[in-house]
Amino acid sequence: MSPSPPRPAALDRGPIYLDHNATTPVDPRVIEAMLPVLGDGFGNPSSDHAYGGPAKAALAQARARVAALIDAAPEEIVFAGSGSEADATAIRGVVAAARRTADARPHVITQATEHPAVLAACAYAERHHGADVTVLPVDTMGLVAPSSLAAALRPETVLVSIMHANNETGTIQPVAELSRLTHEAGALFHTDAAQSVGKVPVSVRDLGVDLLTLVGHKMYAPKGIAALYVRDGVTLEPLIGGGSQERGRRAGTENVPHAVALGAAAELAQADLEAGSVARLTTLRDRLQTELEEHLPGRVHLNGHPEHRLPQTLNVSIDGVIGHDVLQTCAGVAASTGSACHSGDRTPSPVLTAMGVAAERGLAALRLTLGRWTTEDDIVTAARALASVADHP
Ligand SMILES: Cc1ncc(COP(=O)(O)O)c(C=O)c1O
Numbered sequence: 210m211s212p213s214p215p216r217p218a219a220l221d222r223g224p225i226y227l228d229h230n231a232t233t234p235v236d237p238r239v240i241e242a243m244l245p246v247l248g249d250g251f252g253n254p255s256s257d258h259a260y261g262g263p264a265k266a267a268l269a270q271a272r273a274r275v276a277a278l279i280d281a282a283p284e285e286i287v288f289a290g291s292g293s294e295a296d297a298t299a300i301r302g303v304v305a306a307a308r309r310t311a312d313a314r315p316h317v318i319t320q321a322t323e324h325p326a327v328l329a330a331c332a333y334a335e336r337h338h339g340a341d342v343t344v345l346p347v348d349t350m351g352l353v354a355p356s357s358l359a360a361a362l363r364p365e366t367v368l369v370s371i372m373h374a375n376n377e378t379g380t381i382q383p384v385a386e387l388s389r390l391t392h393e394a395g396a397l398f399h400t401d402a403a404q405s406v407g408k409v410p411v412s413v414r415d416l417g418v419d420l421l422t423l424v425g426h427k428m429y430a431p432k433g434i435a436a437l438y439v440r441d442g443v444t445l446e447p448l449i450g451g452g453s454q455e456r457g458r459r460a461g462t463e464n465v466p467h468a469v470a471l472g473a474a475a476e477l478a479q480a481d482l483e484a485g486s487v488a489r490l491t492t493l494r495d496r497l498q499t500e501l502e503e504h505l506p507g508r509v510h511l512n513g514h515p516e517h518r519l520p521q522t523l524n525v526s527i528d529g530v531i532g533h534d535v536l537q538t539c540a541g542v543a544a545s546t547g548s549a550c551h552s553g554d555r556t557p558s559p560v561l562t563a564m565g566v567a568a569e570r571g572l573a574a575l576r577l578t579l580g581r582w583t584t585e586d587d588i589v590t591a592a593r594a595l596a597s598v599a600d601h602p
């Protein structure tokens with residue numbers, strides 16, 4: 210891999226990209242790493258002949274790299290096709306396995322600001338595996354209170370699934386404390402860390418989690434690859450049966466090029482963290498907020514936790530505007546809002562609503578998320594462009 214990355218050319222052709230929580234550009238070094246296994250290394254990693262060997266070795270190296278980023282063992286990594294699949298494997302897999310061995314109705318606890326992938330997997334477990342699901346509330350900054358988890362845990366609780374960092378606000382949950390309470394009650398703990406892995410240091414041992422989801426396209430690898438950490442000793446019913454790939458936890462010939470890409474992305478993320486990416490992005494993110502506040506005095510309100518938050522996520526509501534309209538008008542910035550359009554009516558983001566944010570302020574929200582190539586110049590220009598539209602809505 211080359212030592213200093215060229216900037217993805219697309220970033221220079223389009224508006225300033227402030228939507229890294231939706232997806233990240235693929236790092237050119239990641240593309241470089243995956244090309245050999247798309248070509249000469251095409252073999253099936255399960256084949257015992259000369260073509261299988263290099264694919265098997267590449268897959269093993271990728272697994273070790275992903276494991277190293279989160280402080281896991283390589284055998285604890287299960288490659289999956291998306292974050293949604295990894296979440297479903299964790300939740301449905303644990304509930305289905307519990308259903309086989311226990312008589313009682315399995316109880317699952319989650320919380321209100323989870324990604325739809327987690328909420329849908331819980332709803333599936335309710336419909337098809339007879340699970341009983343409790344959804345915990347959050348406070349105005351998006352945090353789950355450990356006391357509310359403690360009160361919800363029961364002898365029949367088999368799984369708690371609470372995300373590490375929220376995709377819209379960046380709020381980081383007290384996962385180590387929540388997983389400790391969960392284990393005291395004898396249940397397993399899953400965290401969806403799609404948005405935090407690579408952005409902040411993540412150790413499955415320090416967090417004390419049994420299952421963790423991470424996603425390639427949030428950390429400069431391509432879309433269509435993710436991984437589920439499954440602690441040694443945790444039993445899962447696989448979503449897809451068939452071959453014995455991934456130690457029987459996910460059938461299907463592995464997507465070796467994308468797994469290799471995820472491995473390369475994991476190595477680069479580790480290097481970024483060691484080089485001070487958290488401090489660099491925190492400074493830029495806070496500069497963006499300050500610039501907006503200076504352009505629009507008294508009109509900018511932060512959504513999410515001021516401190517326990519991803520370093521590159523800024524979610525703000527600007528008084529007097531509809532966030533969606535600002536972004537539609539502001540051609541120089543690509544970002545998102547979290548609001549949705551249903552039959553012509555805009556509804557605020559369910560995440561902000563769950564935090565008790567009033568509808569008007571929810572509709573005024575902008576989610577501005579920075580990344581590896583965001584510069585100070587980008588921040589100053591984007592703030593000026595957004596403020597100018599917000600001043601003349
Ligand atoms: C927190 C979180 N979980 C899960 C997902 C789903 O990942 P994928 O799009 O790979 O299914 C996302 C993607 O937006 C996410 O932000």
